[in-house]
Amino acid sequence: MNLATAIPLTTALARLTPLRPGTVASVDWKSLTAPEARRLRELGLDEGVEVELIKGSGILGGPVACRIGRMTVALRRHVAGAIHVSPLA
Amino acid sequence: MNPVPLIALVGNPNAGKSALFNALTGARQKVGNYPGVTVERHAGRMALPDGRPVELLDLPGAYSLDPSSPDEAVTRDVLIGKQEGERLPDAIIVVVDASNLDNHLRFTLQLIALGLPIVVALNMIDLAERDGLKLDYLALEGELGVPVVPTVAVRKRGLDQLRERLGEVVREGATRIEKGAGVQHDIVVLQRRARQIALAATVSETAGRRWTHRIDAVALHPVAGPVLLLTLLFVMFQAVFAWSEAPIGWIETLMGWLSGAVGGALPQGFIRSFLVDGLIAGVGAVVVFLPQILILFTFILVLEASGYMVRAAFLMDRLMASVGLSGRAFIPLLSSFACAVPGIMATRTISDEKERLTTILIAPLTTCSARLPVYTIVIGAVIPNASVLPGVGMQGLVLFGLYVLGVIGAFLAALLLRRTVTKGATSGFMMEMPKYQAPRLRDVALGLLQRAEIFLKRAGTTIALTVAILWVLASYPVAGPGQKQSEVSIAGHIASGIEVVVKPIGFNHDIALALLPAMAAREAAVAAIGTVYAVDDPDGDRGQDRIRSQIGARWSLPTALAFLMWFVFAPQCISTIAVTRRETNGWKWPAFMIGYLFALAYVAAGLTFWTATAMGL
Numbered sequence: 001m002n003l004a005t006a007i008p009l010t011t012a013l014a015r016l017t018p019l020r021p022g023t024v025a026s027v028d029w030k031s032l033t034a035p036e037a038r039r040l041r042e043l044g045l046d047e048g049v050e051v052e053l054i055k056g057s058g059i060l061g062g063p064v065a066c067r068i069g070r071m072t073v074a075l076r077r078h079v080a081g082a083i084h085v086s087p088l089a
Numbered sequence: 090m091n092p093v094p095l096i097a098l099v100g101n102p103n104a105g106k107s108a109l110f111n112a113l114t115g116a117r118q119k120v121g122n123y124p125g126v127t128v129e130r131h132a133g134r135m136a137l138p139d140g141r142p143v144e145l146l147d148l149p150g151a152y153s154l155d156p157s158s159p160d161e162a163v164t165r166d167v168l169i170g171k172q173e174g175e176r177l178p179d180a181i182i183v184v185v186d187a188s189n190l191d192n193h194l195r196f197t198l199q200l201i202a203l204g205l206p207i208v209v210a211l212n213m214i215d216l217a218e219r220d221g222l223k224l225d226y227l228a229l230e231g232e233l234g235v236p237v238v239p240t241v242a243v244r245k246r247g248l249d250q251l252r253e254r255l256g257e258v259v260r261e262g263a264t265r266i267e268k269g270a271g272v273q274h275d276i277v278v279l280q281r282r283a284r285q286i287a288l289a290a291t292v293s294e295t296a297g298r299r300w301t302h303r304i305d306a307v308a309l310h311p312v313a314g315p316v317l318l319l320t321l322l323f324v325m326f327q328a329v330f331a332w333s334e335a336p337i338g339w340i341e342t343l344m345g346w347l348s349g350a351v352g353g354a355l356p357q358g359f360i361r362s363f364l365v366d367g368l369i370a371g372v373g374a375v376v377v378f379l380p381q382i383l384i385l386f387t388f389i390l391v392l393e394a395s396g397y398m399v400r401a402a403f404l405m406d407r408l409m410a411s412v413g414l415s416g417r418a419f420i421p422l423l424s425s426f427a428c429a430v431p432g433i434m435a436t437r438t439i440s441d442e443k444e445r446l447t448t449i450l451i452a453p454l455t456t457c458s459a460r461l462p463v464y465t466i467v468i469g470a471v472i473p474n475a476s477v478l479p480g481v482g483m484q485g486l487v488l489f490g491l492y493v494l495g496v497i498g499a500f501l502a503a504l505l506l507r508r509t510v511t512k513g514a515t516s517g518f519m520m521e522m523p524k525y526q527a528p529r530l531r532d533v534a535l536g537l538l539q540r541a542e543i544f545l546k547r548a549g550t551t552i553a554l555t556v557a558i559l560w561v562l563a564s565y566p567v568a569g570p571g572q573k574q575s576e577v578s579i580a581g582h583i584a585s586g587i588e589v590v591v592k593p594i595g596f597n598h599d600i601a602l603a604l605l606p607a608m609a610a611r612e613a614a615v616a617a618i619g620t621v622y623a624v625d626d627p628d629g630d631r632g633q634d635r636i637r638s639q640i641g642a643r644w645s646l647p648t649a650l651a652f653l654m655w656f657v658f659a660p661q662c663i664s665t666i667a668v669t670r671r672e673t674n675g676w677k678w679p680a681f682m683i684g685y686l687f688a689l690a691y692v693a694a695g696l697t698f699w700t701a702t703a704m705g706l
Contacts, residue, residue, distance in 0.1 A: 039157060046277070054302060075518070
């Protein structure tokens, strides 16, 4: 594995262009509380899963809606910010 | 004799579990409670193909056997045989959404590892196929090692096959497993295995129709979304009043006919007076509100079943976050507009303990439907039926104001509580947003039937009993000439004691008398006032007209306004206090709730009375 694929170019899920799917490259699990991390896993989030932003946070900083796998999920912005996504090849 | 086999119905939220439960058991359902927790126990009967009856238990939806809410804890405890008052199930039916295999199979794998006999219902297979997903059931069965049956619960497809496979795993005389195996906790391992299996079972997959996302583009839109939500709420509250007029008329006619029939059949005297003026008048005053309560619940059930409720929570999250709550708290609070009891019970889906407690404590501030009878009667009696603006009546405006006041009170209380007694880190907001679907008439009807049953049972027991006791207390000893029955009677004397406390905030003797029965149920205040005026004046108008005209004659405007204000804040209902006690496991929080709400009510009513008096109203 060379350096270029080991450190791919990623974007935080919260800042993704809506309706442009990508795959989860890494998740900053440490910035989340244990219950947050656990529920996020239960909602199907994992490295390698396909995700897509459906509705961004907006100017007031509300929650985001995104697709994780085949499921639509509402997340607070800081959680969506901990999920790093690389664009679909 | 052995008890009939117990089959647990388990699945992720939004897997169509309740629809399957309704389809399998029909109306033969029993709703109860687990001891110690307020999680409802839904059970029903069905027969296996060989005629053996089994009991089907609908467990709360869960994402895993590692609970993050009281609801999910019940599901886990039942399945490991640790739930008080429930035996270990003989078998499990896992309900899986066919179009969300990656996710739902993880929980299925965890359940299979428990070691109980199991059948997988691969539900909503029609929607999955329509979305361009083709699955290989046999491959799935092979991978999982347990029977898999494709079903469409809402169309009753696959049910016979499901019963057949269930009959095979629940063999007669099979050794009952006394204790399940341990719980497999490693979620990452389970998740990856689930994805492998889902991949192996998927024959082909095309990009499906994305109509859910298309609706969401509007429903979650920063401008269109809130406008849609407000419109829906407006239509809902409008409907509660507009649609209920006719059915309320029917119930009043029925009650009038009933009291006429009973009155005509019995001779003048104690029994007749007790039945007609006491029981029928009192219970009748409450039963007329059944239509409004059912309309409100219809909206809530439809919003929930359609998948819109979570979108409403999404839209409300930002606002709720500003008072230290999350969008999730919006759902129980909206239910509290119908009744705080199911509202408080709905808080059990909130995983954060402090947020849940705050929501419970403020739930009684949202205007529940039991306040409606009180508001409508008093407003009808003292507020002139005039127009403020074209199409906007003064009475309606006051009623709307009382609702708004309750909401503002709830928000301010949350803000204060989250900074003091329920202080804690801001809780998160993470929720699955289910696909939109047309609500099934049958499921909504069943839900409504259960609510109606609870309400009528309450009217027939708690309220009837309260009214009966009050009638006796208000009727004896009999007043002599020139004396007023409502003052001479035992109830009158008790009320005189209460009056000392509430006189400073403008409450008169009649109100003091109504406050006590209102603790049993808020609506009983109307029934109580009705009873008082009935024993004082047995020959006057009947029903609501009498109450209205008497209030108009006996109460001053500041008193009536203070009374309304009292009902916005006061914790006037024992059921709410009881459910809070059960839900918070002790008397500490209900005691706190009673204290802060009574204080709030007293001050608000007092301020209203003094201000109104000073203004010369």
